[in-house]
Amino acid sequence: PSVKRVTFHEITKPAIDAAMASPRKIARDLVDAQQARSILDYLVGFNLSPFLWKKIRYGLSAGRVQSVALRLICERENDIEAFIPQEYWTIEAQLANSAKTTFAAKLHSCDGKKLGKFALGSQPQADEVMSALQNAAFEVSKLEKKERKRNPAPPFTTSTLQQEASRKLGFSARKTMSTAQKLYEGIDIGDGSHGLITYMRTDSVALSEQATTEARDVISQTYGKEFALSKPRVFRSKSKNAQEAHEAIRPTSIARSPEQIKSFLTSDQFRLYQLIWKRAVASQMAQAIFDATSIDIAAGERYSFRASGQVIRFPGFMALYIEGNDTGDDENKEGLLPPLNQGDALNCQQLTPEQHFTQPPPRFTEASLVKTLEEYGIGRPSTYASIMATLVTRKYVRLEKRTFFPEDTGRVVAKLLVDHFSQYVDYDFTADLEEDLDAISRGEKTWIPAVKQFWDPFITLLQKKDKEVSKADITTEKTDKICPECGKELVIKLGRSGRFLACSGFPDCRHTEPLNGDGEATEEPVMSDEKCEKCGAGMLIKTGRYGKFLACSAYPDCKNIQPLEKPKSLDIECPQCKEGEMMEKKSRYGKIFYSCNRYPKCKYALWNPPKKEACPKCAWPITEIKTTKRWGTVQRCPQEECDWENVLIPPVKKPAAKKAPAKKKTAAKKPAAKKTTAKKTTKKDA
Missing domain, CATH: 1.10.290.10 (Topoisomerase I, domain 4)
Structure with a gap:
């Protein structure tokens, strides 16, 4: 019998009726492309995975796209570890017009030349500019207004839906x-x-x-x-x-x-x-229209500051939706600027030098990894979800705060593949292979020669590496440390729980030491004054991935562990279960939070300190205290559906610098300086 195919992309009656009314023949090219893709995935996985079992340990896996994704994550971690922060400084001026409306401007140029990011690379350089600006007159030298338009993002594809969600x-x-x-x-x-x-x-x-x-x-x-x-x-x-x-x-x-x-x-x-x-x-709404203003301000004879601002004149699509980004930057953070004209004199109220350090490249999130794989043309977006899940399941990587961190096993696997199978985890090679599969689907190539072209050199290389590479080459790393028990060299080995130090004299000497994340031996456990409430044995202070904790010295017979810092009672009844008590605790990352002591039976928790005072609006039994630089200290209701809040301490505004009274000129005295505030931070400049 003749077999035909009906296709539809939505499960609705009109779509299915239309598809049934227009069946088509089986597209042999699409079948061949799918078959080639499936065979290639099997050839890589079924042959490279057993190689990993022999050279590292049983249960590991490799894949045509999975291994490239792992390489991306591990290489990013290598870049972060090798990163050397570079210091730089910026200078910000708080300026006011004749109406005493203030705004901020940043140092932009010197002697008509734009200052690069690292033009002020140290505090002495920043101080030198600050000194030159002390008595400078500030005046608007250039004012430019432009209309900017912004288009909406296109409707979702598989990849962009995963990223945005x-x-x-x-x-x-x-x-x-x-x-x-x-x-x-x-x-x-x-x-x-x-x-x-x-x-x-x-x-x-x-x-x-x-x-x-x-x-x-x-x-x-x-x-x-x-x-x-x-x-x-x-x-x-x-x-x-x-x-x-x-x-x-x-x-x-x-x-x-x-x-x-x-x-x-x-x-x-x-x-x-x-x-x-x-x-x-x-995606089908009008453009958003902005009025953008850029102001250059001359400061003395040599320096110039710049202030920028933009206002939405017509919101267009932004009235409904704004696309997210991976950096968390607010694209519209530029605010209003006061009315100004060229030649206006400005009053400099404060000059602030600020120290910054360059930041390493960020670790991949699921969104940024999906975006990178798609940009390289690696794999199909429909498979990205299962690939990332496999990396976590195999314990090649872990997800913390939605960010990928490579585990020791993952880094060893990635290094082995890069060192010995570099072509098959190469970004361009994998993308080119994807293009070959697309060419098969278009009928431009036949699938059997394409698969053979991949398979013959791959299996030859695999058989060669199987003979050349030993397990010790992959899982053992020499150190300059000496075994305290027998005097032989200590080596770093890879176990199921990660890397550890072991004596090279094994099995005659079985000495081992744990390693921290930097490859250094961890601190030895110290006996505390605490007793285990389960068995009565002493509790040891140990160091783990997330810091110090208490563990029973009778391990493995008793596996009791406790936080080193005990939760503090707040003498506040849990408002949710009304049986427990709110406690101050520390998360495994060291952040303080407040939760019911009946956890896990009651999971009520807050990030802000609770107050034993009911909400006057909704009568929720407690309120919370939140402090921020922008809003000050407020008492508010912790319930999302209630908007009650009360300002306890308003935000502190930067005081305007007072001009020093004029002094008689003397050889020993310098003119009065404007108020300066030096800030030091390791955070990335916004």
Whole structure:
């Protein structure tokens, strides 16, 4: 019998009816490409993984894309460890116009030349400029106003959905895809089951005519006609190996707003649907328009400061949605500037030199790793979630605060692959292989020669390395340390729990020492005055990954562990369970928090100190005290749905510098200096 295929990218009755009415033949090229991809993955995994079992330990795995992702994470960690911070200084002036409206400006140029980031590389250099500016007159030398326009981001692809759900919702890639799958397959919204979004495995940023028409109607009705476009905005994919067989990820009916179906969705489903809906609608909204102002201020004869600000004249798509970013920077942090004209004299109220240090490259988050893999053209976005999950499951990496840290085993595996199979974990090679697979899907190449071209040199190299590389070469590292028991050399070995020091005289000498993260021996445990409440043995003070803790000296017979610093009682009843008591505790990262002592039965917790005083608005039994530089100290209700707060201590404003009275000129005295405040920080300059 003749076999045909029907394709659709949304599970709705009209889409399925249309697909059934237009069946097509099986696309042999697409079948061949999928078959080649599957075979290549099997060839790499089924042959390279057993090699790792023999050379490192059983249970490890390697993969065509997985190993490249691991290399990215490990090389980033190497860059961070090798990074040497470089000092630099900036100088900021607090200036006021004739109406005494203040604004900030930063030192920008000297003798007409723009100052580079490291122009002031030390405090003496900054002090020299500060001295030169003490009696300088400040005057507006140039004022420039421009109109800036900003376009919305395109509707979601698989990759951008994973990135944005990570940034905005805190979802892992796996959680994003599983939640999207449920929205795609269909949910009962009162009148039967409906597929709520289009297919979520796509590289396309295109929207159908029906979708753009619906979006225009929704925008006009909700925001006004000035926010809608006269004709649809068309996007083009920027992905290196985009496969645009499907539409972008969008709601199957844009007229179906998130609020209309909220009661039928779980919290995660609603949040993801809302994100997809907003992104799709915003992509068809008008540009945002800004009035941007840049002001150059002459300071004396040699120096110039610059202040920038921008104001949203027309919000456009930003009234609905603003794309997130990986740095956390606020693109619109530039604020208002007071009315100024060229030639206006300004009063310098304060000069502030500030020390900075360059920061190492950031570790990968799920969002930034997905973005990097896609930019390199490595793998398919639909597989990224499972790849990252495998890296964590294999304990090659760990996720802390949504950031990837390579484990010892992962770094050893990555080094082995880079040292001995560099071609197969090379970024360009992997991307080129992906391009070959795409060429097969387009009918430009045949799959068997492509697979053979990969397989023959790969298996030859693998057989060669199997003979050349020993387990000791990979898992043992020499040191200059001496065994305290037998005098032989200590070596670093890799165990199931990571690296440790061991005597090279094993098995005659079985001396071992734990290592900290820097490859140094950890401190020896010290006996404390505490007794184990479970068995009565003494408690040892030990050092772990997250600092010092108490552990029973009878281990492994007794595995009791306790924090070194005991939780402090606050004499406040837990407002949630009304049985426990609020305690001050420290997280494993050293941050103080406040939680119920009945944990895990009661999981009520706060980051801010609780106060034994009920909220006057909602009557919640406690309030909390929060202190920030921007808002000062406020007492507020900890309940998210309640907005009550009371300012206890207002924020401290920087005092304006007072001018010193004029003094008679003498040879020994210098003119009065403006007030300066030196700040030192290791944080990255904003």
